[in-house]
Amino acid sequence: MKRFLPYLKPYTLRCILAPLFKMLEATFELLVPLVIARLVDVGIEGGDRNSIVVSAILLFVLAAVGMAAAITAQYFSARVAMDFGKTVRGELFRHIENLSYSNIDRLGTSTLITRMTSDVNQMQTGVNMILRLLLRSPFIVFGATIMAFRVNAEVSRYFIYVLIALFIVVGLIVFVSIPLVRRVQERLDDVTLHTRENITGARVIRAFNRVDEESEEFHMSAKLLMKMQLFVGRVSSFLNPVTLIIINTGIACIVYNGGLMVNSGGMHKGEVIALYNYMSYILIELIKFVNFIITVSKMFASARRVANVMSVEPDLTYGDAEADPETAGRSVVFENISMTYKGSKAPAISDVSFRADRGEVIGIIGGTGSGKSTLVNLIPRFYEATEGSIKIDGKDIRDYSKKAIRGLVAVTPQHNVLFSGSVEDNLKMGREDISDKNLSEAVSLSQSEAFLEEKEGKLKYEVAAGGRNFSGGQRQRLCIARCFAKNSPIIILDDSSSALDFATEKNLRQAIGSMKSEKIFFIVSQRIGSIMNADRIIVMEKGHVAGIGTHDELMESCDVYREIYRSQVDEKEVAS
Structure with missing residues (x-):
């Protein structure tokens, strides 16, 4: 991922502001249980109506400011992620454009398509998650633990036990999941390859009556991907029930011991509620953090794959000699x-x-x-x-x-390759400054004039992707016209x-x-x-x-x- 850090440099300010606003949101969130504790102990238990009103207003202010901070953070992180994805995809596309045919043959077209789409999208999602959760989730977990000790140190020891157990479980699941995620991406490459082959070779497959055989091969490839994804899902699915068991055990211990202390006068009811809320915060953030780790592991796997393509040096090197326009092509x-x-x-x-x-x-x-x-x-x-x-x-x-x-x-x-757009756009690909006269001459020389006369708009006629709305002979003549137009x-x-x-x-x-x-x-x-x-x-x-x-x-x-x-x-x- 180090290779791609320079792509974030133009967005440094936003990269700083996004986590800062997330930390601001988390700070307000950690104050909420304390306000609720005061509302219960002073307002409700003590019968202080003024305290109830003040606490309610304060809760509303904390929620409003927290929401504003969250929206701002989301905006900055989304902008950074989108711009980062656009930059990486653009650089990757330019690099692929400079590769030789032998480079592309060796890498494989389906692999390059996956890198340009799925892998870059995965990197984009990872950057977004890092900016939003890398600091926020640990801050909430440790902040909730510290605030719990501030409320009551004796009962809060259960927070330490819960955190240790959760880190062990989360660590094991992540350790097992990360290698599996890489294998899922490899299987995705296979499915992409089969999809591309079946779409581009549809006519050949039908001509040789290979539809059933190719369908079977595709289903086998898709089935292997599904099995791998299900296995990753099963491993990840252990997280929620195990986490809930640990957290609920911790909550039960807090409520039980807190109840005993309330009865003995060592704690207030609001403080028990605050501890319960802090434990719930830890549960929510750890679930988020595990999803964050899995997403980031996918991002790193995708980044390695994209970096592997970008590290391929073109087989061809060029000199700096220019052609003499007067004598060129003798x-x-x-x-x-x-x-x-x-x-x-x-x-x-x-x-x-x-x-x-x-x-x-x-x-x-x-x-x-x-x-x-x-x-x-x-x-x-x-x-x-x-x-x-x-x-x-x-x-x-x-x-x-x-x-x-x-x-x-x-x-x-x-x-023959035609691109979506107008006929004129296709013919001008080799030379955009060509005059209308020379363009018409190229059309005439290539024997394309007769069938273009029948098309609505003639040179402005829209070409479907791959030139599907032209016959094979018409596509050939348009490609020849494009070649002649380049002069x-x-x-x-x-x-x-x-x-x-x-x-x-x-x-x-x-x-x-x-x-x-x-x-x-x-x-x-x-x-x-x-x-x-x-x-x-x-x-x-x-x-x-x-x-x-x-x-x-x-x-x-x-x-x-x-x-x-x-x-x-x-x-x-x-x-x-």
């Missing part, structure tokens, strides 16, 4: 590039070398798992090559700043036309041909018709380059390419 050179994913023994691509110059369209084709996407993902540094170097305009891409490399390369990823000198289309019909894809290829003189295009596809007219084609097989050349050259020299061509021609998959 060439991309791969020199003996190999790349192995962490945790994998075999390289995804091995010893790849080629050069692409401005004005060229480079097609990349190969079977599933041949390394096509890995190859193009190295250019914008989504992943880092393990061997060799990639140069843009003669400069190693590792020397460029992050802003420069992102400006040089525009990517349409394999999985980067290097454009990567990673299997971006797989959902398009042949006529639309043909028009898209013609649009790319009209743009290519000022750019370098990398087009990844499994459909040979998408890349056969490229200036050069790279054929990938099992991570190696099986051939590089034009369509005609590869038909003569590359067996892998010929096989792909013939299989797709036979299946009529090549566009005419």
